[in-house]
Amino acid sequence: MIKLINVYKEFPRSGLALKNASFHLRKGEFAFLTGPSGAGKTTVLQLIHMAERPTDGEVRVSGFSSGRMRRRDIPKLRRRVGMVFQNFRLLRDRTAAENLAFALEVTGARRSEMKAKVQRLLAHVGLAARAGAYPDELSGGEQQRIAIARALIHDPVVLLADEPMGNLDERAARSVFELMRDINASGTAVLMATHDVELVRRYSQYRVIELSEGAIVYDSGNSDGVL
Amino acid sequence: MAYYSVREAIAALRRAPGLAILSATSIGLSLFVLGIFGVAAYNLDVTLQAVERRVEVVAYLRDDISAAQLEVLQNDVSSFPEVESLTHVSKFEAMRNAIQQLEEFRDVFTDLEMNPLPASVEVRLRPAYRDPTSVARVAELIALYPFVEDVRYGREWVDKIYQLRRLGGAVAVILGVAFAVVAILIIGTTVRMAVLARREEIAIMRLVGATDGFIRRPFLLEGFITGLGGGLLALFLTYAAFLVVDGSLINLEWVPASWAGGGTLAGGLLGLAASGAALRRHLTTYG
Numbered sequence: 393m394i395k396l397i398n399v400y401k402e403f404p405r406s407g408l409a410l411k412n413a414s415f416h417l418r419k420g421e422f423a424f425l426t427g428p429s430g431a432g433k434t435t436v437l438q439l440i441h442m443a444e445r446p447t448d449g450e451v452r453v454s455g456f457s458s459g460r461m462r463r464r465d466i467p468k469l470r471r472r473v474g475m476v477f478q479n480f481r482l483l484r485d486r487t488a489a490e491n492l493a494f495a496l497e498v499t500g501a502r503r504s505e506m507k508a509k510v511q512r513l514l515a516h517v518g519l520a521a522r523a524g525a526y527p528d529e530l531s532g533g534e535q536q537r538i539a540i541a542r543a544l545i546h547d548p549v550v551l552l553a554d555e556p557m558g559n560l561d562e563r564a565a566r567s568v569f570e571l572m573r574d575i576n577a578s579g580t581a582v583l584m585a586t587h588d589v590e591l592v593r594r595y596s597q598y599r600v601i602e603l604s605e606g607a608i609v610y611d612s613g614n615s616d617g618v619l
Numbered sequence: 620m621a622y623y624s625v626r627e628a629i630a631a632l633r634r635a636p637g638l639a640i641l642s643a644t645s646i647g648l649s650l651f652v653l654g655i656f657g658v659a660a661y662n663l664d665v666t667l668q669a670v671e672r673r674v675e676v677v678a679y680l681r682d683d684i685s686a687a688q689l690e691v692l693q694n695d696v697s698s699f700p701e702v703e704s705l706t707h708v709s710k711f712e713a714m715r716n717a718i719q720q721l722e723e724f725r726d727v728f729t730d731l732e733m734n735p736l737p738a739s740v741e742v743r744l745r746p747a748y749r750d751p752t753s754v755a756r757v758a759e760l761i762a763l764y765p766f767v768e769d770v771r772y773g774r775e776w777v778d779k780i781y782q783l784r785r786l787g788g789a790v791a792v793i794l795g796v797a798f799a800v801v802a803i804l805i806i807g808t809t810v811r812m813a814v815l816a817r818r819e820e821i822a823i824m825r826l827v828g829a830t831d832g833f834i835r836r837p838f839l840l841e842g843f844i845t846g847l848g849g850g851l852l853a854l855f856l857t858y859a860a861f862l863v864v865d866g867s868l869i870n871l872e873w874v875p876a877s878w879a880g881g882g883t884l885a886g887g888l889l890g891l892a893a894s895g896a897a898l899r900r901h902l903t904t905y906g
Contacts, residue, residue, distance in 0.1 A: 463831075464830070464831075467825075467828040467829060467830045467831075468828070469828075470825070470826065470827065470828035471827075471828035475826060481819070481822070481823060481826070483819070483820055483823060485634075494823070495823075495827040497623055498623075498824045498827060498828075498829035498833055498834075499827065499828050499829055499833075500833065542827065543827075545827065546827070546828060
């Protein structure tokens, strides 16, 4: 479903960020993308999200190829690939429900569909009662749950998470991680970038792809993590 | 989708009214300068047209010209493509005109035993043929007739008017383009500020799969509304300046409605174009 084939990525200022990276993330799989800061985790996620294109090699995502992809196809890909970040990236002047509705509206969804879908997703992330709250009125954990709900709004085949618990206390982090496991259990693949070695060890049943200085140095690889 | 664009454009204007007013004022002031120049250019054109209408070729006829020859001359000259109208002035009419126009020489004219003034044919040219080359060509053709004594058309005046007209046209184009560029730069900068103020919102729209067109539409509408506001402000300021100047310093004519409407609409279109350019740059730069 997601394939990186001998991918290199070089940035004009910072140089080579990714060297000959290859892996295949299967449908419904849960994988950790680990490594120290600057190892290339975020670059991998950006390449999958097509925010960046490889300097060499190919990235394939659910039928889309980085080599053949036109600019106008990118929105179609992004509706199949949800993404969450460490800093949540919610619109501060909109309520939790409005943040979700916004993601539906900007992709041309009908207003009649929006309300039901927003309510369903808020309930799914356990925040139905907080629909009218603004991001600043929510805890970090709650904000990340809203961000996850937004990433799921188009029923993506994969959820990319870039250090999603990086800004959360332990309890909130655990709850967000459990939510991501639930999402994975319902069939959505999850690729989560983290440098939390303890978390990776605790959930050793999941696949681990480890990066160091832009190269994949370890991939537990096989189907162990496929649910 | 259209509802979303209109709602977001209005919401954006409401969210940052200061920026919207600043943008509209900047556009308005740039277009105001253009408007003042437009009124000046229009009035210069009106004046030159009035002078140009008086451009005519006068053929003075020999005293022994026959009625048949006069008829040939009139028929021939009337058929020239350059000629709009033709008037025959007899010797008697020439004297009467001279007495009327030169009142102080009335006695001199009335004491004459014979009329020394020649009959003439006054030839008025069509507007498209009032340039020096056409006027000179018509004069040369008329001068070929043997019963035409002399042909006059005020060569220097025609040359000067024509030069003035061309100069006015060139200045209008250069200044017009310069002020339009200034307006575009100002609008572009202000729209870019608005885009940067909302870059996180744009980034999120892209994150969740909004197309470039969908992202662009509310900004384009916002740019058009702001530009139109600037255009209306410029129209108001220009008309106010016109009222102050007209009658007190110089008599002016207000520009035609199509100019005023076109100028105001141009503000909107400038806003649209500048928004489009600013946004295209942003969307390309930020992947």
